Amino acid sequence: MTRQAEGIVAVATAPGRSGIGVIRFSGTESASLGLIKGMTGLSLPQPRHAYFTSVLDTAGNALDKGIVIWFKAPHSYTGEDVVEFQVHGNPVLLNLIIKNILAFDDSVRLAEPGEFTKRAFLNGRLDLAQAEAVMDFVNASSESALRAANRSLIGGFSKECGQIEEELIELRTQVEAILDFPEEEIDFLQEGRINEKIGKISAHLQTVIRTADQGQLLQEGAVVVLVGSPNVGKSSLLNRLSEKDVAIVTEVPGTTRDLLGNAILINGVRIQLVDTAGLRQTDDVVESAGISRTLKQIEKADMVLHLEACNVSRSPSTLELIHEHLPEGTPVLHVVNKIDLLEEPFKSSADRIGISAKFGTGIEDLKRAILKIVGFDGTVQSVYMARRRHLEELRKAEQHVCQAKDILNSSARQLDLVAEELRLAGTAMGRILGEFSSDDLLGKIFSTFCIGK
Numbered sequence: 001m002t003r004q005a006e007g008i009v010a011v012a013t014a015p016g017r018s019g020i021g022v023i024r025f026s027g028t029e030s031a032s033l034g035l036i037k038g039m040t041g042l043s044l045p046q047p048r049h050a051y052f053t054s055v056l057d058t059a060g061n062a063l064d065k066g067i068v069i070w071f072k073a074p075h076s077y078t079g080e081d082v083v084e085f086q087v088h089g090n091p092v093l094l095n096l097i098i099k100n101i102l103a104f105d106d107s108v109r110l111a112e113p114g115e116f117t118k119r120a121f122l123n124g125r126l127d128l129a130q131a132e133a134v135m136d137f138v139n140a141s142s143e144s145a146l147r148a149a150n151r152s153l154i155g156g157f158s159k160e161c162g163q164i165e166e167e168l169i170e171l172r173t174q175v176e177a178i179l180d181f182p183e184e185e186i187d188f189l190q191e192g193r194i195n196e197k198i199g200k201i202s203a204h205l206q207t208v209i210r211t212a213d214q215g216q217l218l219q220e221g222a223v224v225v226l227v228g229s230p231n232v233g234k235s236s237l238l239n240r241l242s243e244k245d246v247a248i249v250t251e252v253p254g255t256t257r258d259l260l261g262n263a264i265l266i267n268g269v270r271i272q273l274v275d276t277a278g279l280r281q282t283d284d285v286v287e288s289a290g291i292s293r294t295l296k297q298i299e300k301a302d303m304v305l306h307l308e309a310c311n312v313s314r315s316p317s318t319l320e321l322i323h324e325h326l327p328e329g330t331p332v333l334h335v336v337n338k339i340d341l342l343e344e345p346f347k348s349s350a351d352r353i354g355i356s357a358k359f360g361t362g363i364e365d366l367k368r369a370i371l372k373i374v375g376f377d378g379t380v381q382s383v384y385m386a387r388r389r390h391l392e393e394l395r396k397a398e399q400h401v402c403q404a405k406d407i408l409n410s411s412a413r414q415l416d417l418v419a420e421e422l423r424l425a426g427t428a429m430g431r432i433l434g435e436f437s438s439d440d441l442l443g444k445i446f447s448t449f450c451i452g453k
């Protein structure tokens, strides 16, 4: 167990005023007991008992009355000794208590972002994927995201990854056993079994990749950029999808100049909509600046929604401009607006959807199409919250497994190479769980956490 000499302290509740504010300390047992004695006068507390007590400053004057709890190691969040002070949720009071704690014990310092969770990870209370899920849980912006984060937090995703890692190790051991007895002819039966096992691992990986892929989408959401000629109704569509007036809508072409964003939830998936200046030739300096922002935004999009109006013919130069700036692989959905002006009903197809931003016609179809294009598949059960990092490792593992399969099926059948590919696949899985993670990676992960978590 990694025990850190330094104690750390931070406010664990959100900044601002609230019913209760929680201050959390993590460190050694002696520092914890010293702090409880010094800050409340309480000696010999029982672990995990709530004491209603005064909280004192270093001069012994009461600052507030509240609850103090001692979580004796290893039965705490961090795996170290933890003390929690639950007091009134006033930021001035919370800062004052922290100041007094720091003055009381000079081996205590302010916690860095995510440091409590980092210690929990270093002490083996959580693996890395679970530690990451803590933050995803705190940040989840929809019920689906919350449920997915919870599945990862309680270890669902880690368990799947750990299982695949074990399957890989077991298979590698078998391959190496064959290698250790080169004089014996490789039994074709044995080889067939290896092939079958690789196939199973590969299928298991595919399933986990699919669920993790959905989780990543829930975690990160997608950026959908609305582009088109002026006056086709981009801002009206942003307002319609947002269900409020985010953007100014007028009949004057070139109304929107700056980028305007708003995040919406479609089936729990966070979609960051970006409304842009309409694309056209213009001498107006402000509008041109807006247009160049639009074009830059296209480069960052997960998906481009190209809007046209049914009463105006499609502008080839607008489409050309979009395609000039569209990175390879970014999907474009064509949407025809103002279908309320048509006499005949509009016939939508998969890649051309008719809507009326003004009256709300076709908006549900549009939402479904957006979800489908950004890759949300409502059929996947038990989605795990996952990050880009996890998917990259899963895909690396999959590639190595594929490679192993190819080598095994090639005429040379070099089993040492098969074993090496299996080892590399296993290492990728281990990196998800943080078995061999560099300080750099840990630093990067935990620095995105909030302080006090």
Ligand SMILES: Nc1nc2c(ncn2[C@@H]2O[C@H](COP(=O)(O)OP(=O)(O)O)[C@@H](O)[C@H]2O)c(=O)[nH]1
Residues within 6 Å of the ligand: 229, 230, 231, 232, 233, 234, 235, 236, 237, 248, 249, 250, 251, 252, 253, 254, 255, 256, 278, 337, 338, 339, 340, 341, 355, 356, 357, 358, 359
């Ligand atoms: N009839 C009709 N008019 C619309 C519709 N959507 C937008 N408009 C009108 O088209 C004009 C331009 O809309 P706006 O949203 O500002 O377009 P933008 O320049 O693409 O952002 C406004 O007068 C809107 O009221 C629609 O679905 N039907």
Ligand SMILES: [Mg+2]
Residues within 6 Å of the ligand: 234, 235, 236, 247, 248, 255, 256, 275, 276, 278
């Ligand atoms: Mg506009």
